[in-house]
Amino acid sequence: MGSTLRLVGFGPTGWGGTLLEGAAVTLALSICAYLLGLALGALCAWGRLSGGRAVRGTIDVYTTVLRGVPDLLVIYLFYFGGGQMIGAIAHLFGATGFFGLNGFMVGTIAIGLVTGAYQTEVLRGGYLAIPKGEIEAARAIGMGRLLMLRRIIAPRALRFALPGMGNVWQQVLKESALVSVTGLAELMRQVNVASGSTQLPFDFTIAGFVLYLALATVSGGVFMGVERRLAHGERMARRQRA
Amino acid sequence: MRFLRPLAAAVLLAAPALAPAAASAKTYKHITIATEGAYAPYNMHAPDGKLIGFEIDLGNDLCARMKITCTWVAQDWDSMIPALNAGKFDAIMDGMSITPARLKVIAFSRNYSQSPTVFLVKKNGPLAKMPDTGLAVSLDNKAAADKAFAAIKPILKGKTVGVQVATIQLNMLNKYLKDTVTIRSYKTTQEHDLDLAAGRIDAALASTAYFVSTLSRPGGNAFVEVGPHFTGGLLGAGTGVGMRKSDPELKVMFDKAINAAIKDGTVKKLSLKWFKVDISPAS
Amino acid sequence: MMAELSFLLDVTRQLLGGLPLTIELVTVSVAAGALLAVAMALARSASRLAAVIVSFYVFVFRGSPLLLQMFFIYYGLGQFAVVRESFAWPALRDPTFCAILSLALNTAAYTSEILRGGLASVPAGAIEAGRAVGMSRGLLLRRVVLPLAIRQALPAYSNELIEMVKSTSLASIVTLMEVSGIAYALVSATYRAIEVLSCAGAIYLVLIVLLTRGVGWVENWLSPAGSRA
Numbered sequence: 001m002g003s004t005l006r007l008v009g010f011g012p013t014g015w016g017g018t019l020l021e022g023a024a025v026t027l028a029l030s031i032c033a034y035l036l037g038l039a040l041g042a043l044c045a046w047g048r049l050s051g052g053r054a055v056r057g058t059i060d061v062y063t064t065v066l067r068g069v070p071d072l073l074v075i076y077l078f079y080f081g082g083g084q085m086i087g088a089i090a091h092l093f094g095a096t097g098f099f100g101l102n103g104f105m106v107g108t109i110a111i112g113l114v115t116g117a118y119q120t121e122v123l124r125g126g127y128l129a130i131p132k133g134e135i136e137a138a139r140a141i142g143m144g145r146l147l148m149l150r151r152i153i154a155p156r157a158l159r160f161a162l163p164g165m166g167n168v169w170q171q172v173l174k175e176s177a178l179v180s181v182t183g184l185a186e187l188m189r190q191v192n193v194a195s196g197s198t199q200l201p202f203d204f205t206i207a208g209f210v211l212y213l214a215l216a217t218v219s220g221g222v223f224m225g226v227e228r229r230l231a232h233g234e235r236m237a238r239r240q241r242a
Numbered sequence: 243m244r245f246l247r248p249l250a251a252a253v254l255l256a257a258p259a260l261a262p263a264a265a266s267a268k269t270y271k272h273i274t275i276a277t278e279g280a281y282a283p284y285n286m287h288a289p290d291g292k293l294i295g296f297e298i299d300l301g302n303d304l305c306a307r308m309k310i311t312c313t314w315v316a317q318d319w320d321s322m323i324p325a326l327n328a329g330k331f332d333a334i335m336d337g338m339s340i341t342p343a344r345l346k347v348i349a350f351s352r353n354y355s356q357s358p359t360v361f362l363v364k365k366n367g368p369l370a371k372m373p374d375t376g377l378a379v380s381l382d383n384k385a386a387a388d389k390a391f392a393a394i395k396p397i398l399k400g401k402t403v404g405v406q407v408a409t410i411q412l413n414m415l416n417k418y419l420k421d422t423v424t425i426r427s428y429k430t431t432q433e434h435d436l437d438l439a440a441g442r443i444d445a446a447l448a449s450t451a452y453f454v455s456t457l458s459r460p461g462g463n464a465f466v467e468v469g470p471h472f473t474g475g476l477l478g479a480g481t482g483v484g485m486r487k488s489d490p491e492l493k494v495m496f497d498k499a500i501n502a503a504i505k506d507g508t509v510k511k512l513s514l515k516w517f518k519v520d521i522s523p524a525s
Numbered sequence: 526m527m528a529e530l531s532f533l534l535d536v537t538r539q540l541l542g543g544l545p546l547t548i549e550l551v552t553v554s555v556a557a558g559a560l561l562a563v564a565m566a567l568a569r570s571a572s573r574l575a576a577v578i579v580s581f582y583v584f585v586f587r588g589s590p591l592l593l594q595m596f597f598i599y600y601g602l603g604q605f606a607v608v609r610e611s612f613a614w615p616a617l618r619d620p621t622f623c624a625i626l627s628l629a630l631n632t633a634a635y636t637s638e639i640l641r642g643g644l645a646s647v648p649a650g651a652i653e654a655g656r657a658v659g660m661s662r663g664l665l666l667r668r669v670v671l672p673l674a675i676r677q678a679l680p681a682y683s684n685e686l687i688e689m690v691k692s693t694s695l696a697s698i699v700t701l702m703e704v705s706g707i708a709y710a711l712v713s714a715t716y717r718a719i720e721v722l723s724c725a726g727a728i729y730l731v732l733i734v735l736l737t738r739g740v741g742w743v744e745n746w747l748s749p750a751g752s753r754a
Contacts, residue, residue: 018291067687068733069726070694072705077726080324080718102330170588177590178695183279183317185291188592193287196280196432199439199459201600208593209585216588320709324718347716404700408713426620426700427710433600440603442618 007198008207015194015204022190023211026176027219029107029186034172036112038165041119048124059120066117072178075110079182082106103184111175118168126161127153159230166223173216187211270492272311274331275301275483279316280430282455283516284337284481287316296516297335300354303508304483307499320408320429323348326486333492334484337452339410341478349487351496353480354509355521357451358471359411361403362438365466369445372397372468381414381475390470391418398423404434404443410477411447417476438465454517480523536711537724543704544728546621550693550703554625555686558632565637566644579637586634592695595627599699624696628689635685643678644670676747683740687733694729704728 010016044062047055066074082101101109134156138148180189191208195201277285277297285295293314305312315331322334326348340350358378363369372394379390399422405412407427415425426443428434434446435456446456450471456462483496503509509522565582568575586594602608602617616622647670655669697706708725712718 015289018287018289021291064734065730068691068730070691070705070729072694073708073722073726073729076321076712077719077722079321080328080722174588174590177592180592181318181321183315185316188590190291191593192430192596193280194289195596195600196430196436197282197287197289199432199436199461200604201436201596202602202604205593205597205601209589209597212589212593213585320713321718324712324716327716328718407710428700429698436600436603440600440618441609442603442620 022187033111037115040116045123103182107179122164126157129160339478350482356480554628557629561633562636643674
């Protein structure tokens with residue numbers, strides 16, 4: 001036990017600092033991928049709800065493909081293909097030479113795209129859950145479209161979509177481990193490196209579990225706090241009605 | 243193709259953050275060298291996360307000789323060559339052997355180290371009695387190779403051998419011992435070491451230079467190298483710096499620097515420091 | 526062009542060689558995971574202590590990456606001589622068993638949550654009605670509770686099945702040559718990553734579309750025509 005603590009600790013022979021750095025990279029990667037997925041999901045949910053047939057068809061293909069292909073393959077595809085694609089775009093603008101996507105960008109784009117497909121469904125569900133009456137009421141008092149979006153639709157849809165969004169966040173956090181295959185020094189990668197270097201995989205996978213669970217618990221708490229805050233108003237309204 | 247739109251949009255979003263991975267013209271001021279960081283003592287991670295090892299020291303020495311600055315990146319072994327050709331970095335220094343198959347897709351500098359391939363087994367296991375231990379066998383000599391494999395096949399029959407994926411050692415197993423042993427391929431050499439210790443495999447196949455690190459790790463005294471020392475043929479002509487074929491000027495620079503480093507004894511000195519034996523090639 | 530096409534066909538043919546193993550991994554681990562999930566759901570309602578243990582299990586397996594779980598079971602446990610000398614070692618020694626074990630333990634955690642949601646969704650009125658007409662506990666479970674709970678849980682479970690098919694691609698990490706394992710070997714042999722990975726992706730996509738269709742059919746079958754208002 002003492003030797004394990006020394007190994008994962010912060011001394012000169014300890015991997016603690018490296019593991020914590022890995023956890024920080026995991027967190028940063030997850031946040032970037034989540035934001036990208038959220039933006040994509042919002043865009044696609046809007047397209048699904050109000051777009052023409054072509055737009056809806058396109059979005060259907062996107063969500064079906066990205067949800068039907070293992071994320072590991074998506075990450076590898078971007079890892080090898082992303083550079084070529086950007087190279088091609090860059091050459092159009094007259095740039096020369098090679099362009100590379102590093103592991104962080106590959107992870108952000110790949111996981112962002114995958115979770116964008118999930119977010120589309122979550123956000124669409126959130127919008128559909130808004131009672132028709134609320135939208136009609138807003139129209140009746142003469143709200144403009146933008147004001148209605150800002151004051152009624154967005155907050156209400158967000159409220160209904162929040163549990164689903166929390167699930168997607170947890171998923172992103174765990175999927176970020178797959179980005180270790182690109183060599184990005186995130187938590188899973190550091191666990192692998194430390195296990196192999198010391199020949200003590202048990203000690204380091206346990207440390208990995210603890211760090212991932214801590215990340216999941218703390219960030220899950222944030223989502224729950226927001227959820228409670230948004231639900232707060234709801235309870236008040238009901239109480240007043242009673 | 244319309245479904246590619248969200249994808250292209252995402253790529254464009256990320257574009258401002260991009261930097262060209264290499265100097266565009268053919269004058270090199272700065273290059274990025276990839277290594278695995280998990281192939282000790284060629285290259286490995288220290289507990290603080292820094293890259294260290296024979297190739298890190300040698301690479302930095304070569305860069306100083308070439309008067310360019312170098313950045314190191316850690317990168318998975320099995321995607322090393324596609325990633326080089328995709329432009330993720332400019333050179334590979336990762337114990338990569340110069341083989342005819344690899345020369346079809348990338349260019350190599352001259353070799354900077356040479357070390358034979360050998361089996362590692364448990365000291366108290368059945369394979370510890372493998373014949374011809376230490377015998378030098380060149381796969382270029384067909385008669386000698388056939389004789390050597392005929393000698394070790396009976397004891398290897400039905401055993402499981404672990405090897406890193408996409409290596410010359412895997413190619414050797416596939417060519418000579420496919421019907422004799424069960425081959426299991428790993429993402430890193432450290433993982434087949436873990437499985438050899440756990441007893442999931444009966445032997446691991448890698449270069450003697452790599453096994454120096456396995457044997458010196460805690461618990462390494464449970465293992466022993468057995469069987470012939472294989473070289474030549476599909477095992478290639480030692481390890482070199484891998485580069486894109488489109489960078490011939492860089493190859494010239496590396497060749498010159500490596501020649502100089504061999505001549506003044508730097509390669510030998512670094513080899514003794516990291517491997518305890520001299521694996522520097524004859525100039 | 527022809528050479529390109531024959532390359533893709535050859536790659537696809539080789540990748541399909543890994544399909545039986547992929548399917549084996551999915552079916553065995555899903556079946557084992559479902560059994561474990563049912564057992565956990567029962568244990569949860571049986572005792573307080575069991576409920577605490579089950580929720581901790583669910584917390585750990587849902588809160589950490591499957592890749593880490595697989596790595597732990599395969600490499601981590603083998604670190605100890607005690608484990609290597611135990612009765613379980615012949616099984617744990619085998620990478621296929623380790624992959625199936627970690628996939629099953631992982632899906633059991635998710636399935637037990639889905640099951641819990643499904644059971645909670647059965648309206649109290651339906652159960653009371655069943656009791657009122659004198660149904661026994663077994664009959665009530667078989668004719669009222671389970672059909673309603675399964676019907677409710679099926680969409681979420683179908684998502685879980687899809688996740689499982691995709692998750693089997695991680696088994697290549699523990700040296701298994703299923704579809705993804707073969708894909709990575711082909712990438713390192715041919716250096717043509719994009720073509721090989723696209724073929725592998727297409728195989729998974731077909732598999733998952735078929736699976737989705739199948740579950741949709743079961744869902745339809747469980748919804749009597751009259752109740753689908």
